[in-house]
Amino acid sequence: MKRIVNLLLACFLLINLCGCAEIKNEQTTIPTVSEDAENTGHSFEVHYIDVGQGDAALVLCDGMSMLIDGGKPQASSIIYTYLKNLNIVKLDYIICSHADDDHIGGLSAPLSQITVENVIAPETGTDTRSYKSFIEKIQAQNIDIKHPKPGDSLNFASSTVKFFGPVTEKYDDLNNSSVVMKIIYGNTSFLFTGDAEREEEKEILDKEFDLSADVLKVGHHGSKNSTTYPFLRETMPKYAVISVGADNSYGHPTEDVLSRLRDVGAVVYRTDTQGDIIAESDGKTVTIKSKKNEKQKSVDSVYIGNKNSKKFHLPSCPSLPKEENRIIFKTYEDAEQSGYVPCKKCSPQSFFKNS
Numbered sequence: 302m303k304r305i306v307n308l309l310l311a312c313f314l315l316i317n318l319c320g321c322a323e324i325k326n327e328q329t330t331i332p333t334v335s336e337d338a339e340n341t342g343h344s345f346e347v348h349y350i351d352v353g354q355g356d357a358a359l360v361l362c363d364g365m366s367m368l369i370d371g372g373k374p375q376a377s378s379i380i381y382t383y384l385k386n387l388n389i390v391k392l393d394y395i396i397c398s399h400a401d402d403d404h405i406g407g408l409s410a411p412l413s414q415i416t417v418e419n420v421i422a423p424e425t426g427t428d429t430r431s432y433k434s435f436i437e438k439i440q441a442q443n444i445d446i447k448h449p450k451p452g453d454s455l456n457f458a459s460s461t462v463k464f465f466g467p468v469t470e471k472y473d474d475l476n477n478s479s480v481v482m483k484i485i486y487g488n489t490s491f492l493f494t495g496d497a498e499r500e501e502e503k504e505i506l507d508k509e510f511d512l513s514a515d516v517l518k519v520g521h522h523g524s525k526n527s528t529t530y531p532f533l534r535e536t537m538p539k540y541a542v543i544s545v546g547a548d549n550s551y552g553h554p555t556e557d558v559l560s561r562l563r564d565v566g567a568v569v570y571r572t573d574t575q576g577d578i579i580a581e582s583d584g585k586t587v588t589i590k591s592k593k594n595e596k597q598k599s600v601d602s603v604y605i606g607n608k609n610s611k612k613f614h615l616p617s618c619p620s621l622p623k624e625e626n627r628i629i630f631k632t633y634e635d636a637e638q639s640g641y642v643p644c645k646k647c648s649p650q651s652f653f654k655n656s
Contacts, residue, residue, distance in 0.1 A: 343459050345486040345582045349518070350383055351572040351592070352376035354546030354553070355403035358493065358518065359383065360484060363458035367394040369493055371407030374431055381410035383577075390415060394457070397422035397435065398495030399479045406431040412438035424448045425470040425478040449480060451508055460486040465512070466497060468504035476521060477501040483514060487584025492536060494520040494527070502532040512536045515587045516580050517567070519543045523554020530561055538567045540580070540589055547573040556633070563631055574616065604630040604649060606641045618647035 348359040352372025357380060360367040366389050371380045384392075395417050398404050411417065412435070420439055426432050439446060449464035456462075466481035479495025492514035497505075498521060505512070517538035520527030522545040541562050545553045554571070562569055568589075570578045576592030606613040606629070607622040613636040614621055621627070630636040633649065643649045 343584070345460060345489075345584070347484075347491055347516070347580045348383070349542045349544055349570075349572060349578040349580070350380065351576045351578075352379055352407060352544070354522065354549045354551075355407065356398065356495070356518075356522070356544045357407060358544075359387075359389075360457070360491075361387075362460045362486065365393045365458040366391070367396060367457060368392050368408070368411060369396045370398050370404040370495070371409075371411070373403045374406035374409065376407035377410035380407045381414060384411060384415065392417045394419045394421060396420075396480060396482070398493070399423055399475050400425065400427045400429070400432045400435075401475050401496060402429060402431045404495065405435050409434050409438060412442065417442055417444060419447065420444050421447045421449055421480065423467055423470055423478045423480060425467075425475060427475065449482070451505070451510075457484065460484050463510075465505045465508065465510045466501055468501065468508065472500060474498070476527075479520075481505055483512070486582050489582040489584065489587050490514045491516045491518070491580070492538070493518045496521040496524075496527070498524070498526045499529045499532075502527070502529055506531055506535060514538050515582075516540045516542060516589075519554070519558065519562070521553075522546075522549075522551070523558045524551070525555040525557040528558050528561060530564075533561055533565050537565055540587065541567040541569050542578055542580070543569065543571045543573075545571060545573045549573075560632065604633060604636050606630055606636055606639070611641050612644045613641040613649060614644040615647040615649050618644055620644060620646050 343363055346361045350357040350359060353376065355372030355376055356370040357372045357376065358369040360369065371377065392411060392415055395408060395411065397408065451465055451468050453464040454461060462482055462484050464480065464482045467478045470478040472478065476496035476498050477500050479497040479501060481494050481497050484491045490513065492512065512535040514536050515538065517536055519541050523543045543554050559569065570589060570591060572578060578589065578591045580587055580589045604613045605616055605621055605627050608626045608628055613630060630639065
C-alpha cells in the first residue's frame with residue numbers, strides 16, 4: 302500500500318512539472334526590485350529604435366533581451382546594427398505585435414543572424430512576402446510560435462509581462478489583432494499597443510485590465526483611430542512615445558492624438574524628430590533620453606509661434622525661431638485667436654485639415 306501511495310505521489314509531481322508553460326494564464330507575483338537596483342545587478346531599459354515609419358523596441362532587463370517588432374524590411378540592417386552595437390548575440394524573446402510589413406519586415410536580420418529563444422505573435426497571419434520570410438526563418442531555428450491570450454503573463458528576469466490583447470482576431474484589419482502588453486518593473490510600467498485601434502482598445506477595456514502605465518508606446522504611430530480617450534483615461538501615461546517616420550504620407554501623428562495626449566498631460570517623445578529614445582527605470586522612477594533634440598519633448602505636440610514675425614509653425618519646421626522668440630500654442634485655434642498666421646513652409650493649416 303505504501304509503495305502505491307508513493308507511486309501516485311511521484312506521478313502527481315511529474316504531471317505538475319510537465320504542465321508548466323512559458324506563458325501562464327494565472328495570477329503572477331511581480332518580482333520585487335531592490336531600491337538600489339544598480340548595486341544588486343538589476344537593470345531595466347526600453348530602447349525605442351528609430352526605424353522610420355514603423356515600430357521597433359528593444360527591452361533589456363538583467364541581461365535578458367526582448368525585441369518587440371522590427372520596422373519595415375529595409376529596417377532590418379538598422380535592427381541588426383543596433384543589436385550588434387550593444388553586443389547582443391542572443392534574443393530571449395522576439396514579439397511580433399502583428400503581421401503588417403512595418404512591424405514584421407525588419408525581423409528577418411535578427412532571425413537570420415542571431416539565436417532566438419522564443420517568438421510570440423498573434424495567430425492571424427497574412428500572405429505577404431515579409432510574413433512568409435518571418436515564418437521561414439522561425440522554422441529554420443526550430444521555434445514554435447506562442448500565441449498569447451488575454452490575461453496571460455510571463456516573468457522576464459526581474460520584470461513581469463502581462464498580455465491584454467488581442468482579445469479576438471475576427472477583424473479584417475490586421476491592426477486589431479495586435480499584441481497589447483504591459484511590462485512591469487518594480488513600481489514602473491511600460492505599455493505596448495502595436496497598431497491596435499479603437500475596436501481592439503474597446504475589447505481590452507471591457508476586460509477591465511489594469512492599463513495604467515508610466516510610458517505608453519502610442520498605438521498605430523499616432524493614427525486618429527487609436528489612443529482613444531477611454532483608453533487614455535485608463536492608461537494615464539506620464540510619457541508617450543510615438544514611433545513614426547519623418548514626413549510620412551499618412552499624416553502621423555495626427556493632431557487628434559496629440560491633442561488627447563496633451564489633455565492627459567503626457568510628455569511626448571517622437572522618433573521622427575528625436576531619433577532613438579531610451580527609457581530607463583530603477584524600479585521607482587523612469588528617466589527618458591533621446592538621441593537628438595533632447596529638449597524638444599512635448600513641444601512636438603504643439604504649435605510654435607514666432608513673437609517677432611507673428612507666424613506659427615509645426616515643431617518639425619526648419620524655420621523655427623530662436624528659443625527666446627518662441628511662444629507655445631496648445632491648439633491651432635489658440636494660435637489663430639492670438640493673431641498669428643500659419644507658416645508657408647511647413648503649412649500647419651494643411652496638417653490641421655488633414656488630421
